[in-house]
Amino acid sequence: MILTVTLNTALDITYRVPSLKPHASHRVSEVTVRPGGKGINAARVLAALGHEVTVTGFAGGATGRELRDRLASQAPGVVDALVPVAGATRRTTAVVDARTGDTTQFNEPGPVVGPAEWATLQDVYKELLGSVSAVALCGSLPPGLPVGAYAGLIRTARAAGVPVLLDTSGEALRRGVAARPDIIKPNAAELAELTGSHEPLRAAQDARRRGARAVVASLGADGLLAHTPDGIWRAAPPARVQGNPTGAGDSVVAGLLSALAENLPWPDRLARAAALSTATVLSPAAGEFDRQAYEKLLGQVAVTAEVNAA
Amino acid sequence: MILTVTLNTALDITYRVPSLKPHASHRVSEVTVRPGGKGINAARVLAALGHEVTVTGFAGGATGRELRDRLASQAPGVVDALVPVAGATRRTTAVVDARTGDTTQFNEPGPVVGPAEWATLQDVYKELLGSVSAVALCGSLPPGLPVGAYAGLIRTARAAGVPVLLDTSGEALRRGVAARPDIIKPNAAELAELTGSHEPLRAAQDARRRGARAVVASLGADGLLAHTPDGIWRAAPPARVQGNPTGAGDSVVAGLLSALAENLPWPDRLARAAALSTATVLSPAAGEFDRQAYEKLLGQVAVTAEVNAA
Numbered sequence: 001m002i003l004t005v006t007l008n009t010a011l012d013i014t015y016r017v018p019s020l021k022p023h024a025s026h027r028v029s030e031v032t033v034r035p036g037g038k039g040i041n042a043a044r045v046l047a048a049l050g051h052e053v054t055v056t057g058f059a060g061g062a063t064g065r066e067l068r069d070r071l072a073s074q075a076p077g078v079v080d081a082l083v084p085v086a087g088a089t090r091r092t093t094a095v096v097d098a099r100t101g102d103t104t105q106f107n108e109p110g111p112v113v114g115p116a117e118w119a120t121l122q123d124v125y126k127e128l129l130g131s132v133s134a135v136a137l138c139g140s141l142p143p144g145l146p147v148g149a150y151a152g153l154i155r156t157a158r159a160a161g162v163p164v165l166l167d168t169s170g171e172a173l174r175r176g177v178a179a180r181p182d183i184i185k186p187n188a189a190e191l192a193e194l195t196g197s198h199e200p201l202r203a204a205q206d207a208r209r210r211g212a213r214a215v216v217a218s219l220g221a222d223g224l225l226a227h228t229p230d231g232i233w234r235a236a237p238p239a240r241v242q243g244n245p246t247g248a249g250d251s252v253v254a255g256l257l258s259a260l261a262e263n264l265p266w267p268d269r270l271a272r273a274a275a276l277s278t279a280t281v282l283s284p285a286a287g288e289f290d291r292q293a294y295e296k297l298l299g300q301v302a303v304t305a306e307v308n309a310a
Numbered sequence: 311m312i313l314t315v316t317l318n319t320a321l322d323i324t325y326r327v328p329s330l331k332p333h334a335s336h337r338v339s340e341v342t343v344r345p346g347g348k349g350i351n352a353a354r355v356l357a358a359l360g361h362e363v364t365v366t367g368f369a370g371g372a373t374g375r376e377l378r379d380r381l382a383s384q385a386p387g388v389v390d391a392l393v394p395v396a397g398a399t400r401r402t403t404a405v406v407d408a409r410t411g412d413t414t415q416f417n418e419p420g421p422v423v424g425p426a427e428w429a430t431l432q433d434v435y436k437e438l439l440g441s442v443s444a445v446a447l448c449g450s451l452p453p454g455l456p457v458g459a460y461a462g463l464i465r466t467a468r469a470a471g472v473p474v475l476l477d478t479s480g481e482a483l484r485r486g487v488a489a490r491p492d493i494i495k496p497n498a499a500e501l502a503e504l505t506g507s508h509e510p511l512r513a514a515q516d517a518r519r520r521g522a523r524a525v526v527a528s529l530g531a532d533g534l535l536a537h538t539p540d541g542i543w544r545a546a547p548p549a550r551v552q553g554n555p556t557g558a559g560d561s562v563v564a565g566l567l568s569a570l571a572e573n574l575p576w577p578d579r580l581a582r583a584a585a586l587s588t589a590t591v592l593s594p595a596a597g598e599f600d601r602q603a604y605e606k607l608l609g610q611v612a613v614t615a616e617v618n619a620a
Contacts, residue, residue, distance in 0.1 A: 013401075015403075015416055015418075017416065020332050020333075021414075022332060022412070022414050023330075023407075023412040023413065023414055024329050024414065024415070025412075025414075025415040025417065026414075026415060026416050026417065026418060026421065028416050028418045028419065029419075030419050031419075062372060062373075062375065062376035062379065063372075063376075065372065065375075066373075068373065091323070093325075093403060093416075095416060097332075097333075100333075102332070102333040103332070103333065104331075104332050104333055104334065104335075104336075105335040105336060106325055106327065106336050106338050106403075106405060107335065107336065107337055107338060108325075108338045108341050109337065109338065109339075109341075136379035153411055243317075
């Protein structure tokens with residue numbers, strides 16, 4: 001079984017409007033609601049690939065109840081091990097301008113999580129680790145949690161002998177990296193913020209020096225750059241694609257975990273992650289992947305080894 | 311008891327953001343959630359004024375459940391006679407730009423209401439009419455309802471001998487007016503759309519010819535214009551005020567109904583409506599009114615009779 005942890009889960013709401021006009025009133029022509037947060041998105045992809053997957057994190061209030069209801073109905077195969085919290089799960093609202101395709105995003109901060117709730121989550125997590133082959137820690141921290149929250153969860157996973165992937169940003173990433181996660185998956189901006197370097201190869205090497213065993217940087221249309229103990233690789237789709245990038249990073253996480261759980265070597269992990277990510281961009285629905293495109297892309301992703309010039 | 315009907319109830323969400331930037335991602339710094347829809351807003355004001363008040367309309371899905379929970383906790387004294395519906399109650403999201411104070415609004419369409427649900431609402435409404443002194447029909451129609459829905463509810467109220475106020479727009483207003491409601495409360499734009507005239511006095515007279523027994527037009531900072539069988543009046547606050555106009559129109563409805571239930575003459579009804587409306591603009595929280603300001607304004611609103619020049 002694979003476990004994903006989403007401490008700040010979200011009810012993802014997407015509004016389609018004919019054209020976004022600041023300070024005007026808009027009739028929303030189309031509303032989509034999904035259970036969200038990076039770890040939940042990755043879990044949906046993992047379940048669709050046929051993996052047994054469990055999600056934990058916090059859920060509370062009316063929005064938390066709706067998230068859990070939708071998880072049961074919209075994410076078949078994903079086991080719900082979310083921990084109840086007194087505050088309300090946040091909404092994230094994406095407003096898509098139908099004319100330009102551009103998205104304007106509004107993210108609520110999330111519930112304030114208390115010490116007892118955080119202790120319960122750690123207990124649940126520790127117990128779940130007994131039966132999982134890999135774990136991913138995903139997304140932002142809700143208010144109230146210590147900034148070293150992920151660092152603690154990483155140490156617990158390492159003590160249990162479970163490989164752990166960290167996908168977060170800012171100070172939570174910095175503190176998490178120091179706890180020596182097996183993989184981090186920053187995007188270019190997150191990697192630059194962590195290391196101070198805007199040169200991805202140099203920055204990835206620096207992130208490894210700071211504690212990450214392997215770094216897989218998602219560089220948008222340039223594909224993935226992996227800096228690992230086994231070597232350095234770049235993985236790129238056969239051509240640049242246009243589409244909806246929402247959830248593409250979560251599909252990278254799903255691809256890496258899926259291949260890690262099957263003990264595949266790095267080039268195969270990267271091919272799977274890059275193909276899933278590209279197939280997610282190609283799917284019109286945010287966070288879904290186009291299965292036909294994924295299967296076709298698997299054989300087309302170019303994974304090239306790189307000599308470390310640094 | 312006073313009854314308000316809100317066929318398209320809403321969960322009103324307000325986001326405060328530092329500055330609205332189209333196509334960017336925003337951290338919401340403050341989230342407010344209220345049970346909403348025009349009739350529910352008016353009912354809250356009526357309850358705060360000490361009236362017994364019942365609300366009906368439709369509520370469904372997770373958002374409908376949250377609306378009803380919040381109605382119980384946030385609107386003490388308002389009796390919930392909402393009718394369950396299979397679809398989900400809509401959200402309305404107002405994004406307030408903290409820098410400029412401007413609001414950008416996103417309104418979901420609302421649930422599709424089926425014929426059986428509509429029939430149930432009509433039965434509940436008919437039964438409630440047996441014990442009410444006045445009824446207000448408020449807001450837009452959800453998808454699925456006949457455009458003449460309000461006209462039918464008006465005829466039922468008239469048959470029961472209950473005075474009925476209609477506050478809607480577009481074709482629902484046009485059809486409703488023909489069913490001879492006791493009062494309509496259009497704003498300047500709604501009145502112009504109904505009559506084709508942008509001159510409020512002439513337009514109000516025309517709306518009465520179309521069937522409305524009395525017309526109270528809310529003209530924003532210019533106050534109220536009432537065209538009634540007893541005379542024509544203008545009611546204006548002592549000075550223009552600045553603030554949040556959200557809910558000001560619903561407070562006009564509450565003021566008119568409150569005074570109607572007490573059998574007050576038109577000038578007193580208008581003074582109450584104008585004072586409540588102005589006190590709502592003065593309250594920083596959307597849809598709330600400043601009670602101290604209301605009590606002070608009651609004696610300061612100028613109600614002036616006008617000779618009909620038309």
